[in-house]
Amino acid sequence: MLVNSPLPHLTLADILERTIELSQAAAVILKSYYRGSSEDLQVLDKAEGPVTVADKAVDRHILAGIQAMCGDSCGYLTEETYQTGDLELSQEWVWIIDPLDGTRDFIDKTGEYAIHIALTYQHRPVLAVVAIPESDLLYAAIEGGGTWQITTDGVRKAVRVKQGKQITDLVVVASRNHRSEQLVQLLAKLPCQQQRKVGSIGCKIASIVEHHADLYVSLSGKSAPKDWDLAAPELILTEAGGKFTHQDGSLPKYNQGDVSQWGCLIASTGEWHQQILDACE
Template sequence: MKSPLSHLTLADILERTIELSQTAAVILKSYYRVSRDRLEVLDKAEGPVTVADKAVDRHLLDGIQAMCGDSCGYLTEETYQAGDLELPQDWVWIIDPLDGTRDFIDKTGEYAIHIALTYQHRPVLAVIAIPESDRVYAAIAGGGTYQIDADGLRTVVRVKGGKDLSELIIVASRNHRSKKLIELLARLPCQQQLKVGSIGCKIAAIVEHHADIYVSLSGTSAPKDWDLAAPELILTEAGGKFTHQDGSCLKYNCGDVSQWGCLVASTGEWHQQLLDACV
């Protein structure tokens, strides 16, 4: 696939995005270690926002816009306004500067940075940085997923199968657990759960073989494009699957940034059986 920039390949853009995510992680870690009152927490309907969210959002936007300019659209959690229309560009960056703000505030360590580049509504490049583990996950469509550790070592990561359906481990939220979701999870043919914060951290748990399934079920609200675009590509390029309950793929920058309904992410081995159990 061609790059949105004539002078840079997607691989070039990915390298620059990885570097940007690493400097953003340093900023987040500096805020993570201050007291709650210095974070200037603002509670909003969709969840809390802090000065850390805003600082990293600005850092990422400045860096990516310096690289791509007007050749791309930009959709971020901190700049989106309710009612905004679909961005007209074929290439759109979708960014969450701090996924897992509640976990960031509560000091669980399970927060992440999500950066995805989409082309015609589908992700083609993704980076997830997890500051507290000093790890970055990166992928280009068709190129697999790899992890970068604190020493810069790059390792290809793949999901792991071989379990019976009943042995699968569900990675679930501590905070976003509606009655409907609890009831749905109780119907699944597997009942082991691992509690993890950010969606990026959840997907990292799957590609690192600590869990096998993640299920999202919207209620009065739903996960947004910036929650899912980067995690989806990281998982699928590692061999997993991430779909709506009917098996259809997710699409991004479609006007409504909410991803309504039931979404299932898995190692892929029992994906259809899990979809059937979520009806």
């Protein structure tokens, strides 16, 4: 269901265009840090993973741009500004931002890092951008409007997931750095055993949209993916024809106080989604 915009003078399409511009500028900032020295990153190891000056610089850039556009009409939830114990934001419209998804891959120079920006309405994403700087690609979507791939020189094309495979031939995209024994055991239960290792969740979902993989499974343990890890990639995938749900088939909800998305989540091309859910019980 399409919804109105949080701003009377801008449509969601207008807001998306401005968000794309912000994301493209943010990608340039990240690439400049990526090509610098490791010492320049000033890596700080935190309980939930490392953070760098690049995370913070891009967070400031994106947040300043979106707040200048939306002001107090929206709430803002970002990885770099969230404090443990924060309550659910009261606004119906909330921006959920990850300025650098895949910080470990950024530090390790795998190239598999991304920028996630999502606008949610009543706890569900309605607008999203996932930028992958090292691929010079950006993915953008509005609820009901499909998913578009955009190159740095402005070429746009609609993208859709690829279906038509047998379930045993599906390729699972798996994490490089977050592979608990529980997840390894769960993946071993699946009817498909081909795996492709990719870093950022944004990059994982892009690999499904670009037909390099068909399935992604997340399983929480001591920690779990956060709202900013999933909100933008979810809409990019579903508007491209895929599915993204909890193991019980329910849709993720965002900005509910606890930003951790506990349990098992499955993202797929949609064709064998129920069978994968059943296999993950």
